[in-house]
Each structure stands twice: as C-alpha cells, then as structure tokens.
Amino acid sequence: MRKLTAIISVLIMFTAAANLARAERIKDIATIQGVRGNPLSGVGLVVGLAGTGDQSLPSQRMLTNVLRRSDLVFSPDDLPTGSIAMVMVTAELGPFDHVGKKIDVDVSAIGDADSLQGGVLLLTELKGADGQVYATAQGSIFLGGFAATGEAATATKNHPTVGRIPGGAYVERSEIATFIENIAGKQYVTLNLRNEDFTTANRMTTAINQLFPNQAHTVDASSVRVKIPPEYDREKVAFFVDSITQQEVKVDMPAIVVINERTGTIVVGEKVGISTVAISQGSLVVKVKESAMVSQPQANFSDNPGQTVAVPDTSIGVSESQGYLIPVNRVVTVSELAKALNAIGATPRDLIAIFNALKQAGALQAELKIM
Incomplete structure (x- = not known):
C-alpha cells in the first residue's frame, strides 16, 4: 500500500509540474524532415x-x-x-x-x-x-x-x-542531410511532430506565424510546412531554423491509459476521466504450500519391512477480503483520478482489472492501450 501511495504521489507531482509549465519548444516535440541518420x-x-x-x-x-x-x-x-x-x-x-x-x-x-x-x-x-x-x-x-x-x-x-x-x-564518405525543399521556386522546411495531433500542429503553426507572418501552414496532424523568407539565403537558413524551433508551444495530450500487464505498469494521461460509477474491489488470496512427509512402514512380522520414502504433502488455503461497493464521482484530472483510486486501496494489479472493467462499462473516457 505504501508503494502504491508513493507511485500515486509521484504521478500527482508530475501533473502539478505539467500544469505550471506546459509549453514545450518546437525543437523538443518535432523533427526536421530530411534530418536523419x-x-x-x-x-x-x-x-x-x-x-x-x-x-x-x-x-x-x-x-x-x-x-x-x-x-x-x-x-x-x-x-x-x-x-x-x-x-x-x-x-x-x-x-x-x-x-x-x-x-x-x-x-x-x-x-x-x-x-x-x-x-x-x-x-x-x-x-x-x-x-x-x-x-x-x-x-x-x-x-x-x-x-x-x-x-x-x-x-x-x-x-x-x-x-x-x-x-x-x-x-570516409559523408551523406549530408538535405532538409530544404524547393517547391515552385520557393524554399520550405517541414517540421514533423513526434506525436501526431491536429491541435498541437495548429498551435505550432500559430506560434511560427507570430514570428514570421503567413509563412507556416499545417499540412496534417503530424506536419507543418514553413516557407523560408527570401532574405534568408543559404548562409542564413540555419538562423531561420533555429528561430522557429525555439518557439514554445502548448502540447495537447490525448486521453489515454497504457497498461503493461506483464510488469504491472500503468501510465495514465493527463486528461483521462471516468464517469460516475460504483466500484467493488476485493482481493482473492491463494496460498499453496509444498512440504514433504517421511513414510516409514511398520512391518514387524513380515519378511518385507518396506522402504522409507519421502511423500509430498500439499496444503492449499483460499481467502478473500471483504469487498465494498464504493461510488466514485466523475473526475477530470489525473490528480483527482489518482486520489479516487487510492481511496479504495487498489494495488497495481487491481488497477489493471478496474481500468479494463471501466472500459467495458463505457465509464472510462479515454483510449485504453494494453501492451
């Protein structure tokens, strides 16, 4: 339980930090088309x-x-x-x-x-x-x-x-990247988002146009094409690219929950929310204990006294803690969702089952990805 509380606390801290500074530089969220190894x-x-x-x-x-x-x-x-x-x-x-x-x-x-x-x-x-x-x-x-x-x-x-x-x-032989596109006699640079999203791409276009008016336009959810102004010749292209990639953009994050069932890892996106539901959470414990018993046959009046052997002995105990039906109001942030799940004492394995059940019930307002 203490381990789960620590994980939830770290998750809340990351969320608080994201709320304070949610703008990222374009160079950190996008790559330049043509620049690759x-x-x-x-x-x-x-x-x-x-x-x-x-x-x-x-x-x-x-x-x-x-x-x-x-x-x-x-x-x-x-x-x-x-x-x-x-x-x-x-x-x-x-x-x-x-x-x-x-x-x-x-x-x-x-x-x-x-x-x-x-x-x-x-x-x-x-x-x-x-x-x-x-x-x-x-x-x-x-x-x-x-x-x-x-x-x-x-x-x-x-x-x-x-x-x-x-x-x-x-x-011994170089292969210098070509990142400048020549279209209809004009030069362009294309920026590709690492995580495609229409909202983030449009915000990136807006940020660049504030610095260089009417030079950028959104191609699709992952690409923004920027026209290089005529005054920036070949020797000044590097300064132009540096200027546009230094702009800060607020990244929009989709509502998503990623679950790795093999390791018990759960990552909850910032905008994940759940509708008003009631959750019953109980833990089933199965204990299996293997031991060995010594079998010594007693045959005092027989010519064949038998043989001493080790006989396996298995004991199984099953117990289930009392479950409660706990109402959970609609939450809209990771912090509130973490507090709600922490309140019912859910372990990481329980959380995996809960998220799967919420998805089946239509109460999880997010995409569920299972690795």
Whole structure:
C-alpha cells in the first residue's frame, strides 16, 4: 500500500509540474524532415581474446583471408581457436557527419564466443544500405560487463559478447542531410511532430506565424510546412531554423491509459476521466504450500519391512477480503483520478482489472492501450 501511495504521489507531482509549465519548444516535440541518420554495418574480426573466442571454423577461415592480404598463406587448420571471434560491427552515420569525423561503433559476437573482453577489432569496412563504404572501424573493445570462468564456477555480468568502441570509426564518405525543399521556386522546411495531433500542429503553426507572418501552414496532424523568407539565403537558413524551433508551444495530450500487464505498469494521461460509477474491489488470496512427509512402514512380522520414502504433502488455503461497493464521482484530472483510486486501496494489479472493467462499462473516457 505504501508503494502504491508513493507511485500515486509521484504521478500527482508530475501533473502539478505539467500544469505550471506546459509549453514545450518546437525543437523538443518535432523533427526536421530530411534530418536523419543512416545505419552502417560490417562483419569484422576480433583478436587477442584469452581463450574466450570462437571455436568454429568460419572465424578461422576469415582470419586466413585477413592474413592472405599480408601475403601470408595458411590453412584454417593451422590456426588456433579461442583467440579470435567473428563479430558484427554496427554504427550510425549522422546527418551532418563529415569526412574524417569519429563515430561510435557497437561490436556483437555472431559466433560461439563466450566473451569479447580484452579483444581488439581489426580494420573493418562499414557499409550503408547502398553497398558503399561510409566508414572504417578499428580499436579496443570496451565491455559493460565481464565473464570469469573457473573449473567449478562461472561469474558473468551483463552481456560480455557485446561491446562498444567510442570514436572507433572514421567517416570516409559523408551523406549530408538535405532538409530544404524547393517547391515552385520557393524554399520550405517541414517540421514533423513526434506525436501526431491536429491541435498541437495548429498551435505550432500559430506560434511560427507570430514570428514570421503567413509563412507556416499545417499540412496534417503530424506536419507543418514553413516557407523560408527570401532574405534568408543559404548562409542564413540555419538562423531561420533555429528561430522557429525555439518557439514554445502548448502540447495537447490525448486521453489515454497504457497498461503493461506483464510488469504491472500503468501510465495514465493527463486528461483521462471516468464517469460516475460504483466500484467493488476485493482481493482473492491463494496460498499453496509444498512440504514433504517421511513414510516409514511398520512391518514387524513380515519378511518385507518396506522402504522409507519421502511423500509430498500439499496444503492449499483460499481467502478473500471483504469487498465494498464504493461510488466514485466523475473526475477530470489525473490528480483527482489518482486520489479516487487510492481511496479504495487498489494495488497495481487491481488497477489493471478496474481500468479494463471501466472500459467495458463505457465509464472510462479515454483510449485504453494494453501492451
């Protein structure tokens, strides 16, 4: 009960904070169309492992190919196992990453390696979806965990087969984002809302037009197109984009309740309300206890005295607390809704059942999403 009260209190505090400052910058609620990263990937080889590498043949064959580039010819059977690992190397090329810039890479084992701890990634080409090489990666791998193995015990923390190389790749070819649209001889910038909503999109249009009159219009629930004034040439476009994205907009939030039944997590939107209803809340408790009894047969006058065995014994107890039919008046804010549900002593699992029942009864004035 104390845990539920603490959760409700935090929920109320967030609601109070939202009521005090409900305006958000456009740059925090929208993205600029065309400004996006590009995923890169490549298959590489990690060396220097202390017996925790691959034991399979593909990694040995890959090493022979690497050595062949140095005019060294070996058979896969000539190379030891355990010190190398075949890995998948991934990275993201940013929208404004120029040639020569360093980017972070992730390294993941794709063979049967136990750990990449202490390993070094050999030079690996990272390609985009078009098959072109955009970066080259190399360096020592840093893990967020470890793996230690002895003869009779093993200790593992996090995932030792996945690591990261900060700044481990150099950009060899840039893919600079194009975010300016040319339509009928005029230039435009399109802003896409992270959470589509007509009300928020219209408010964003109004805020931009207050700064630059008649330059913005709402395309749909997720997009606002802004015309770049003629005085803002290519060298000043960045100042224009910065000016419009700094404007603050009051975000409209739909009435929604999100429930994750696996974890018992409930998120209630600000404008969720319930109609006047009466709720009966009771808790059913089932206790199952397993124990073992020793069976010792008594056969004093028999040639077969029997055998002593352990017999399982199960006891089940079922109890149900008294439920009350509690009227709940119509509420219109998260704070009032939280207080109403807290008053009936509902646990998170009870709340899930209550919200589902309210939806079925038509008393929940919100969309119910179950994950």
